Amino acid sequence: MCDKEQLSKKETIALRTKHIGPSCKLFFWSDPVKIIQAKGCYMYDEEGKRYLDCINNVCHVGHCHPHVVSAATKQMAVLNTNSRFLHDSLVLYAERLTATFPPKLNVCFFVNSGSEANDLAIRIAQAHTGNKDIITLDHAYHGHVISLIDISPYKFNHPGGEGQRDWVHVAPVPDSYRGKYTDKEYTTEELAEKYADDVKIFCEKANRQGGGVCAFFAESMQSCGGQIVYPPGYLRRVYKHVRAAGGVCVADEVQVGFGRVGSHLWAFQLQGDDIVPDIVTLGKPMGNGHPVSAVITTREIAESFGATGMEYFNTFGGNPVSAAIANAVMDVIENEKLMENATNVGNYLKEEFNKLKNKHVIIGDVRGHGMFLGVDLVKNRETREPATAEAAYVNKRLKEKFILLSNDGPYHNVLKFKSPLVFSVDDADELIQKLDEVLCEMEESENVIANIGKATQLTIGHAQSEMNGGANSIPLQV
Structure with a gap:
């Protein structure tokens, strides 16, 4: 796995510090992992050490999948050019992709990133409705461009953010465990209704103030908010309110789409077969x-x-190589039955997480679908006080045991599982075994507990900075 000619880790860090902007973040900044090779669910560092990847929702069908690599190299050897030239791979992939959606969702715009897709979705919604105001969910993150920072409380409400714009309305995230309304007080149906009613109030406010409702913009399940699964019936009610107010409904599937939830290709379908967004990204x-x-x-x-008169084009969006790669990814999802694997392994992993919950009181909640799972760590199950420093410690120790996991949520206390879909039962067993070991050592070691107590003095922002990286990150004293 090692290449003697490559830079040492120290040299790589030095060059990064010298030439890469300090706001560009790394995982585990105080001791970053240098990866030189990856395959399937495994990543290898410069010393050949193997890490189990539970964090990477980018390499969806596994790192360096041979079918995807072959499709890319074959197409690149034949043609790659400006997307404004006519070629078959784009239209054939568009036909294949739209066939997986409800019939009315049948037109594609190809771009280069989730951020670019969400930015374009805002433009399209504004053109269609003639309105400006957008309703977003608290703790949401939709991308790094200016238009999306403006509708991402995960960014604009945190250090460096400029706060909420007057045309943005932040509805409570429908988190039944630690949200505005919880399962301690309300039934599932009541939760869906109460959270949807909050969106209705913002629809009325937007129309009353004159901006009008442009769009309700939400992930189909919220990732950065802590792996949140909405109560059944929530989107049905919300979509009704938004459309009645003159807006459109945007489903952000950047994190959760393409079969990650197992039972469906698209996560919005979890809310019912009759739930059809107006725009999907x-x-x-x-x-x-x-x-x-x-x-x-x-x-x-x-x-x-299109009626605005402004031509839309994207130089690279849907170019021949990109289209060939995207088509190959669909091949792998179908041919290797990865949705079935996401269901089977995801259900197994969720069961094992719940067994750990029965054993370790620090686990307050286990939630999610398929290979989109969250483990909510708490100091007290009754009060549900988040265990922020403990979650950071767990991830640090897991990394030392060659497991790559992350934590997020408004208190950064939720362990996030979002591996490639080729994750196996054996991989799940390795994760569970090592997580159990870490939780046991936390319970058994007075020194660890004492140091975690000191670490709780860190702010939430510092905990996030240590996980995501940055010059201002402060290592946990554990």
Whole structure:
């Protein structure tokens, strides 16, 4: 696995510090992992050490999948050019992709990233509705461009953010475990209704103030908010309120699409077969690490966008190589039955997480679908006080045991599982065994517990910075 001519880890860090912007973040900044090779669910560092990848929702069908690599190299050897030239691979892939959606979602715009897809979705929604105001969910993250920072509380409400714009309305995330309304007080149906009613209030406010409702913009399950699964019936109610107010409904599937939930190709389908967004955005998994993404919408909305008179083109979006890669990813999902694997292994892993919950009181909640799972760590199950420093410690120790996992949520206390879909039962057993070991050592070692107590003095921002990286990150004293 090692190449003697490659830079040492120290040299790589030095060059990165010298030439890469300090706001560009790394995982585990205080001791970053240098990866030189990867295959399937495994990543290898410069010393040949193997890490189990539980963090990578980019390499959706596995790192360096041979079928995807072959499709890329074969197409690149024949043609890659500006997307404004006519070629078959784009239209054939568009036909294949739209066939997986409800019939009315049959028009594609191809772009290069999830951020670009979400930015375009805003433009399309504005053109179609003639309105400006956008309703987003608290803790949401939709991308790194200016238009998306403006609708991402995960960014604008945190250090460096400029706060909430007057045309943005932040509805409570429908988190039944630690949200505004919880399962302690309400039934599932009541939770869906109460959270949807909050969106209705913002629809009324937007129309009353004159901006009008442009769009309700939400991930189909929220990732950065802590792996949140919405109560059944929530989107049905929300979509009704938004459309009645003159807006459109955008489903961000950048994190959760392409079969990650196992039972369905698209996560919005978890809310019911009759739930059909007006616009869907795709990203990360679409190209298995290659930059390709898309916006899917209706013919009516696409024509509204075209009626503005402004021509839309994207130099690289849907170019021949990108289209060939995206098509190959769909081949692998289908031929290797990865949705079935996501269901089977995801259910197994969820059961094992729940067994750990029965053993370790620090686990307050286990949630998710398929290979999109969250383990919510708490200091007290009754109060549900988040165990932020403990979650950072768990991830640090797992990395030392060659497991790559992350933590997120508004308190950064939720362990996030979002591996490539080729994750196996054996891989799940390795993760569970090592997580159990870490939780046991936390319970058994007075020194660890004492140091975690000191670490709780860190702010949430510092905990996030240590996980995501940055010059201002402060290592946990554990």
